[in-house]
Amino acid sequence: MENDRLAHLPDRKRRELQLAAQILFDEFDDALKTKLSDKGKRGRILKLILFGSHARSDWVEDRKSGYVSDYDLLVIVNYESFGEQHPCWEKAAERLLQEMTITNGLSTPVNFIVHTYQDVNNQLARGRPFFVDIARDGIVLNGLPGFPLASPKILAPEDARAEAQRHFDHWLPSAERFLRPLLLVSGLVWSSIG
Template identity: 50%
Template sequence: MMKTSIDHVPLRKQRELEKVLEILHEEFEDALKEGTAEFKKRGRILKIILFGSYAKGGWVDEPFTMKGYRSDFDLLIIVNNRKLCDFAEYWHKAADRLNRDKSIETPVSFIVHSRREVNTYLKEGQYFFSDIRKEGIVLYECPSSNDLKLFGRGKIGVSGSVFGLI
């Protein structure tokens, strides 16, 4: 079972992550809104997983030093259909909004894959995805019901796996 707690992340950063999830969901829903194709009508974000330095606890947040470095939030978004991974079609507005939102100081990087792709990569033993499964933190998981609300600070998502390997 993957980790679900971000208690090791400062409260200010937890709030930023909450805003990031809100924007991702809003923009994805907007991108699907006008769709008539069946895959769009059934389009869902299944999981959003934090990986990288913020998941592992080794982030850097020193924007005012000589180096001026700030770690980014690395996110894996898992959707229920491969067609929904198309960045230009479904995700560019979210990326633009994340870059412009003044309440999000931490840069956000995200990749989008389908559940089938991720499970195939895990079965093949691809290190990148195996590392995310091992070190990543589930921030959001689509519950079995249609209730897609986020859950409190410290635990932005729900625990447990509703599908396959990840």
Template identity: 45%
Template sequence: MKRSLDHLPEGKRRELDHVVEVLRGGFADELATRRAPRFRDGRILKIILFGSYARGDWVEDPIGRYFSDYDILIVVNHEDLADVPEFWLKTDQRLNEELAAGQLLRTPVQFIVDSLDSVNEKLARGRYFFADILREGVLLHAEPGHPFVRPTPLSADQALAETTGYYGEWFESAAGFLDTARYCVSQARLKEAAFQFHQAVERFYHCLFLVRTLYSPKTHNLNRLRTLAEELEPRLTQVWPTTNKFERRCYELLRAAYVKARYSSEYRISAEELAWLDARIASLQDLVREACEARLKELAQAA
């Protein structure tokens, strides 16, 4: 794993120093109110930059309105501390507020949290996602000790069997939610349709992760899933255009549907907005199918 950010401009290095400070400070604030011993002894063992900013191929395209995010892996010493809503939601909100203010932070931050034992277990099982982070990532913070295990490569036959199983399960599940959403639209159950569309998108993203990396982050946050999926498959950036207010509003309604479409009396979505989402999700479905089947073909040839 690399330890230098010399490939990044000075402004980006300052931003990442600030991100590390916010992550560590927010975690310390959360632990300060906890009484259970496993929480009092909680520690961030590693903070790792991965993805495009670690590799050096990030994108900043103001015309196309596409900007790469900082992708961060936070490794903690206890599985309970990886619970994002419990320990990391306020920190996530602070980073988003600072991004909106545009003074200390001008680059979006997406982070995932996992325990050292969990990461090492995934490395031992040959999960490509974490092996790639070890190979390409940049260590931003580390407690002494606490090494990662050496990744165990899967045989071609093992990789093909696992990947085939994931594709069969998750693509079918996503398509089922999409069909249900369309039925809800036909019955004028618009809020329910929005939730079902959200679930379809979430599962198409999970399907892509599992087929390409044999891992998928445990989150319902569409922004986080979308960012990581577009890192894996850049063609997915075309799925969600943002050229006008209507397109941006439709995506925001989809993103919020996981909670608000079920529980908020103020959530509203129109048939026109749902029709636009349907068309975009159909495009996502086609691109995920192509990417997954291409990966399966590669593995079959290797096996």
């Protein structure tokens, strides 16, 4: 793990990130052991990138309220078959939760997403803000040589607005479905905000 780029984090947080990385790699390696095909045996984690508040050094730890910023990790793999739906990631999530709730190896929640190298670079080439932020602010914790991230495309203001509108249009209906019962229970009239 490239600790020089993690100098802004306390030792405890660096140890926790090392444990989280070890769990992700262990579960991935265990999954490779069961693969029969040559392609399956060539599966690799190409990069593990810390992004979000812990990478930017603006995380929150408010023990009074109980709010703690989580660790956000991007796992970049070489094959789609090892993408987010692969069973090894569910096992990794279970182990991370166990470290948080039972063994107390982690005091900070860990969230991770898994994408292929090709997908990440395609997203960067399209200027997708989420991936551009990761490329700009993220810290590579582990990485194999020879797999650079694409240079992010900077969207023109009108393209950035269209991208934001697309996400808004996509997520607003599910937010409304989530909020409607809460607003009804609290006595607020839905039509007053919708």
